[in-house]
Amino acid sequence: MATPDAYETLLDEYKRASNVSSASGVLSWDQQVTMPEGGTPARSKQLSTLSAVHHDIITGDTVADALAELEDADLTPEQAASVREIRREHERASAVPRDLVEQLSEASSDALPAWEQAREDDDFDHFAPHLETLVELRREYANEIDPDADPYAVLFADYEPYLDLSKAEAVLEELRDRLVPLVAAIQASDADLATPFDGEYSPEKQESVSRDLLDDLGYDWDRGRLDTSSHPFTSGNQFDTRITTRFQPEDPLDSIMSTVHEYGHAQYNLGLPREAFGTPLGDSRDLTVHESQSRFWENHVGRSEAFWDRHAGTLADAFDDDLSARDVYEAANQVYPDNLIRVEADELTYHMHIILRFELERDLISGDLAVEDVPEAWNEKMEEYLDVTPETDSEGCLQDIHWSHGNFGYFPTYSLGSVLAAQLDHTMREDLDVDALVRNGDFAAIREWLGERIHQHGQRYTTPELVEEATGEAFTADYFLDYAESKYEALYDL
Amino acid sequence: MATPDAYETLLDEYKRASNVSSASGVLSWDQQVTMPEGGTPARSKQLSTLSAVHHDIITGDTVADALAELEDADLTPEQAASVREIRREHERASAVPRDLVEQLSEASSDALPAWEQAREDDDFDHFAPHLETLVELRREYANEIDPDADPYAVLFADYEPYLDLSKAEAVLEELRDRLVPLVAAIQASDADLATPFDGEYSPEKQESVSRDLLDDLGYDWDRGRLDTSSHPFTSGNQFDTRITTRFQPEDPLDSIMSTVHEYGHAQYNLGLPREAFGTPLGDSRDLTVHESQSRFWENHVGRSEAFWDRHAGTLADAFDDDLSARDVYEAANQVYPDNLIRVEADELTYHMHIILRFELERDLISGDLAVEDVPEAWNEKMEEYLDVTPETDSEGCLQDIHWSHGNFGYFPTYSLGSVLAAQLDHTMREDLDVDALVRNGDFAAIREWLGERIHQHGQRYTTPELVEEATGEAFTADYFLDYAESKYEALYDL
Numbered sequence: 001m002a003t004p005d006a007y008e009t010l011l012d013e014y015k016r017a018s019n020v021s022s023a024s025g026v027l028s029w030d031q032q033v034t035m036p037e038g039g040t041p042a043r044s045k046q047l048s049t050l051s052a053v054h055h056d057i058i059t060g061d062t063v064a065d066a067l068a069e070l071e072d073a074d075l076t077p078e079q080a081a082s083v084r085e086i087r088r089e090h091e092r093a094s095a096v097p098r099d100l101v102e103q104l105s106e107a108s109s110d111a112l113p114a115w116e117q118a119r120e121d122d123d124f125d126h127f128a129p130h131l132e133t134l135v136e137l138r139r140e141y142a143n144e145i146d147p148d149a150d151p152y153a154v155l156f157a158d159y160e161p162y163l164d165l166s167k168a169e170a171v172l173e174e175l176r177d178r179l180v181p182l183v184a185a186i187q188a189s190d191a192d193l194a195t196p197f198d199g200e201y202s203p204e205k206q207e208s209v210s211r212d213l214l215d216d217l218g219y220d221w222d223r224g225r226l227d228t229s230s231h232p233f234t235s236g237n238q239f240d241t242r243i244t245t246r247f248q249p250e251d252p253l254d255s256i257m258s259t260v261h262e263y264g265h266a267q268y269n270l271g272l273p274r275e276a277f278g279t280p281l282g283d284s285r286d287l288t289v290h291e292s293q294s295r296f297w298e299n300h301v302g303r304s305e306a307f308w309d310r311h312a313g314t315l316a317d318a319f320d321d322d323l324s325a326r327d328v329y330e331a332a333n334q335v336y337p338d339n340l341i342r343v344e345a346d347e348l349t350y351h352m353h354i355i356l357r358f359e360l361e362r363d364l365i366s367g368d369l370a371v372e373d374v375p376e377a378w379n380e381k382m383e384e385y386l387d388v389t390p391e392t393d394s395e396g397c398l399q400d401i402h403w404s405h406g407n408f409g410y411f412p413t414y415s416l417g418s419v420l421a422a423q424l425d426h427t428m429r430e431d432l433d434v435d436a437l438v439r440n441g442d443f444a445a446i447r448e449w450l451g452e453r454i455h456q457h458g459q460r461y462t463t464p465e466l467v468e469e470a471t472g473e474a475f476t477a478d479y480f481l482d483y484a485e486s487k488y489e490a491l492y493d494l
Numbered sequence: 495m496a497t498p499d500a501y502e503t504l505l506d507e508y509k510r511a512s513n514v515s516s517a518s519g520v521l522s523w524d525q526q527v528t529m530p531e532g533g534t535p536a537r538s539k540q541l542s543t544l545s546a547v548h549h550d551i552i553t554g555d556t557v558a559d560a561l562a563e564l565e566d567a568d569l570t571p572e573q574a575a576s577v578r579e580i581r582r583e584h585e586r587a588s589a590v591p592r593d594l595v596e597q598l599s600e601a602s603s604d605a606l607p608a609w610e611q612a613r614e615d616d617d618f619d620h621f622a623p624h625l626e627t628l629v630e631l632r633r634e635y636a637n638e639i640d641p642d643a644d645p646y647a648v649l650f651a652d653y654e655p656y657l658d659l660s661k662a663e664a665v666l667e668e669l670r671d672r673l674v675p676l677v678a679a680i681q682a683s684d685a686d687l688a689t690p691f692d693g694e695y696s697p698e699k700q701e702s703v704s705r706d707l708l709d710d711l712g713y714d715w716d717r718g719r720l721d722t723s724s725h726p727f728t729s730g731n732q733f734d735t736r737i738t739t740r741f742q743p744e745d746p747l748d749s750i751m752s753t754v755h756e757y758g759h760a761q762y763n764l765g766l767p768r769e770a771f772g773t774p775l776g777d778s779r780d781l782t783v784h785e786s787q788s789r790f791w792e793n794h795v796g797r798s799e800a801f802w803d804r805h806a807g808t809l810a811d812a813f814d815d816d817l818s819a820r821d822v823y824e825a826a827n828q829v830y831p832d833n834l835i836r837v838e839a840d841e842l843t844y845h846m847h848i849i850l851r852f853e854l855e856r857d858l859i860s861g862d863l864a865v866e867d868v869p870e871a872w873n874e875k876m877e878e879y880l881d882v883t884p885e886t887d888s889e890g891c892l893q894d895i896h897w898s899h900g901n902f903g904y905f906p907t908y909s910l911g912s913v914l915a916a917q918l919d920h921t922m923r924e925d926l927d928v929d930a931l932v933r934n935g936d937f938a939a940i941r942e943w944l945g946e947r948i949h950q951h952g953q954r955y956t957t958p959e960l961v962e963e964a965t966g967e968a969f970t971a972d973y974f975l976d977y978a979e980s981k982y983e984a985l986y987d988l
Contacts, residue, residue: 019543022536026521034528038717039734042516042771049513053547223532240533277536 004073007083010066014086015278017057022237022278024050029235029242033227048105055101059094078281081460085280088161095145104141107133108406115404122394124375127404132371134406135364142365152365155409159287160416162462163475168412171419172358174477175351180385182485182494183348186335187387191492193334194327201319203228203247209318210245210259213311217263217297218443223270231343232258234265234294238277241269252319253332254344257298264297265290267447271455280459285466287410289454291417292424296450299347299418300425301443305329306435333491338388340395348484351418352385357400357411365408420467422480424453427471498567501577504560508580509772511551516731516772518544523729523736527721542599549595553588572775575954579774582655589639598635601627602900609898616888618869621898626865628900629858636859646859649903653781654910656956661969662906665913666852668971669845674879676979676988677842680829681881685986687828688821695813697722697741703812704739704753707805711757711791712937717764725837726752728759728788732771735763746813747826748838751792758791759784761941765949774953779960781904783948785911786918790944793841793912794919795937799823800929827985832882834889842978845912846879851894851905859902914961916974918947921965 031043067087111130118127142151153165229244236242243262248254268284276282284290301307312325335346342353360377363369378397379389390396402410428449437445453470467475525537561581605624612621636645647659723738730736737756742748762778770776778784795801806819829840836847857863872891873883884890896904922943931939947964961969
């Protein structure tokens with residue numbers, strides 16, 4: 001089949017946009033990892049210019065004309081997938097007037113320091129007017145993109161474009177319905193899991209453990225780095241994907257688990273096809289799929305007994321501690337229902353934190369919840385789901401940065417990613433003896449499986465199609481819930 | 495005076511271009527300092543897109559129309575200076591056809607690995623055809639910009655736009671005429687300067703010395719960093735300027751001198767007016783002036799006896815060595831005429847290396863020298879100026895990267911910078927007791943003097959105007975030659 005000229009034009013122009021946005025990614029990594037503090041004013045201007053340049057290319061006539069020409073063109077499935085993704089991005093970007101984009105950008109620039117101050121002072125009222133503005137602007141934004149759709153569904157689609165919000169909502173409800181009683185049972189049990197870590201663990205020793213684990217997992221240092229930042233993250237593409245971690249002196253498992261988590265994100269980027277760099281087929285699917293990769297490695301490998309059979313000794317050597325595999329396994333799977341902070345939550349209660357945020361932000365956008373009522377609603381839900389009440393808003397509704405960025409609809413993808421990770425794990429175990437591979441350090445077989453099922457496809461498939469391709473089934477919460485119940489019932493003798 | 499709208503439009507558009515190009519600067523820094531090796535393919539594409547975006551903005555209608563409208567506008571001197579700089583950049587960029595720009599970029603991409611290979615194999619013939627192509631393309635490039643001018647003068651103006659080539663040439667001739675005999679006299683003398691460094695000096699200890707010196711010089715770590723790279727360089731703007739160094743185990747003065755040199759470059763960037771960021775008034779003047787700042791700190795501070803009175807102890811402590819101020823001073827000022835490598839040359843013979851390259855590249859561009867004759871011409875000039883002949887082309891005409899980048903006309907600015915540094919030093923000493931300040935570590939007074947005379951002006955003045963502003967005289971080689979002769983005659987008992 002001859003490739004239409006318009007397709008080549010479209011792809012070239014898209015690559016330009018994509019190069020600009022991956023350049024922005026490097027600047028953001030630098031800002032969080034290496035930039036001296038004083039660099040902020042210059043960096044903000046560089047990033048905002050690049051973002052405007054990207055927007056101009058994506059919404060420009062070259063892209064618009066090529067897309068129009070390709071409306072009924074005869075394309076291969078791969079070409080059609082590229083066009084689908086570019087068209088979607090073009091249409092969404094074109095739908096939002098430039099002055100609304102600027103208002104949003106200004107409002108979140110103003111909101112960020114206000115949120116920081118409010119959190120420091122435990123003063124929600126200081127942040128409330130900013131949150132009010134951001135909620136209103138996001139409603140307008142959703143309305144510009146699709147005036148007939150539920151605004152929250154439109155926002156959610158910024159992060160997860162192909163999974164219906166109703167499907168996502170059903171999954172989250174299932175999680176709530178089965179995890180709330182599981183967590184309650186754990187709270188009521190008198191099982192006593194090991195807590196082998198006490199004292200202080202130096203950043204140097206923690207870093208050396210993280211590097212050893214990454215070596216063993218097969219992280220490609222020729223295309224990656226490990227650094228530290230205030231919040232761990234992963235950034236990059238198939239040629240260069242870097243991860244960060246952070247070190248809590250009293251909790252070495254925090255950095256270890258975050259390293260393994262970010263390794264999963266990195267592995268996805270590094271497994272994207274190189275020849276498709278800068279095009280949708282060389283880019284990762286959206287946040288649910290990305291989070292499934294990090295959660296797979298974190299939870300199904302890093303929190304497994306097999307992993308600690310292999311690596312308790314690595315920790316014992318580095319920390320000069322007496323650590324058994326079983327003790328570390330138990331420590332890595334402790335459930336702490338009285339923890340108030342999402343980013344410190346365990347594998348189970350994490351989802352209660354997400355569901356709470358999802359329910360609140362959905363109601364904020366629909367107007368069913370007023371901004372001023374957020375603290376009370378937050379605390380009530382904490383009580384309902386986790387039987388604990390924050391004493392301050394700093395430990396409650398002010399703890400996350402997302403809303404101050406004007407990001408509503410992002411949180412659910414964290415839980416959906418865990419759900420998908422378990423579905424992939426279930427399917428993988430039909431082909432591979434995962435525990436034996438982990439115990440033997442044969443991670444290549446696992447990497448290759450994920451590479452074939454997920455990474456190599458880029459954005460060839462929509463999320464639901466990709467889940468079907470990879471697992472032979474539709475997206476479902478069943479495997480995650482079965483996994484969670486059986487694992488934690490065993491751990492806590494329920 | 496009311497600011498014409500066209501001026502605001504022009505400046506906003508120029509800031510966009512400038513933000514894109516400073517973003518490129520961050521990407522290049524990252525490539526040389528932090529990027530994992532495998533990242534090259536993505537980085538090349540990002541940089542080439544940003545460079546094209548920059549070119550499109552500078553040559554675009556918005557800039558062209560605003561410049562046309564401002565042709566006879568009533569502007570303040572500062573506004574007129576901005577317009578002068580933007581017009582110059584616009585005209586030069588617009589003069590060169592896009593396909594010639596691309597040919598040049600491709601030819602240097604091809605030339606770089608060929609040069610690396612040729613240098614490794616000591617095989618000039620492998621590089622020669624690439625050099626041939628680059629010379630031809632640069633002739634075409636010069637011809638597009640100004641068909642009536644000497645092509646080498648046009649190329650030189652890419653690096654030093656406002657100093658006439660004839661003036662530069664006269665200065666370099668004076669240097670040759672007075673330094674060749676000075677170096678010969680040093681070669682003939684039997685003075686025996688101290689060589690107090692032997693053994694191996696660990697990178698950690700060398701780095702700690704560099705950091706201590708930067709602390710003492712007053713480097714603003716809130717707006718800077720020190721890292722390592724294969725060749726030391728400085729990159730950044732008034733909010734964030736970073737320097738690099740490298741460590742030779744057997745020669746600790748190499749990293750120390752390069753740190754002080756790069757500190758001078760950094761100080762210039764950091765002293766540019768913040769409110770003018772992204773405009774010509776917030777950008778540094780060209781390479782001669784930039785090099786004058788690094789050479790001032792390197793040669794007139796870092797190689798002074800006063801500096802080593804202050805800092806011999808810093809080295810003695812770090813290296814646990816017995817080092818007197820006089821010994822380190824002598825070691826920092828050794829002249830090595832038999833050294834073949836420019837980047838390892840001392841303060842005097844350095845200029846012989848530059849003059850040689852200048853004469854060869856000028857003749858290459860004019861056609862008076864054929865590419866195949868470069869090795870012979872190189873060796874003859876080495877013999878003539880330094881009384882030494884390279885045994886291989888790797889240590890001769892293949893040692894520098896510049897020509898493989900297609901950069902002809904760059905080398906002279908290195909010597910011109912040293913010359914200007916000495917002129918500034920002479921003027922400064924009319925106001926300040928520089929040696930006493932250095933001995934007491936009162937570097938702030940020196941920084942402020944340079945800030946007022948040079949840094950704060952950005953591109954407000956052309957290079958000759960700036961030299962006049964700062965020193966009250968036209969650019970001249972006299973002070974440099976007097977300084978060099980009196981310093982080295984004393985050191986070598988001539």
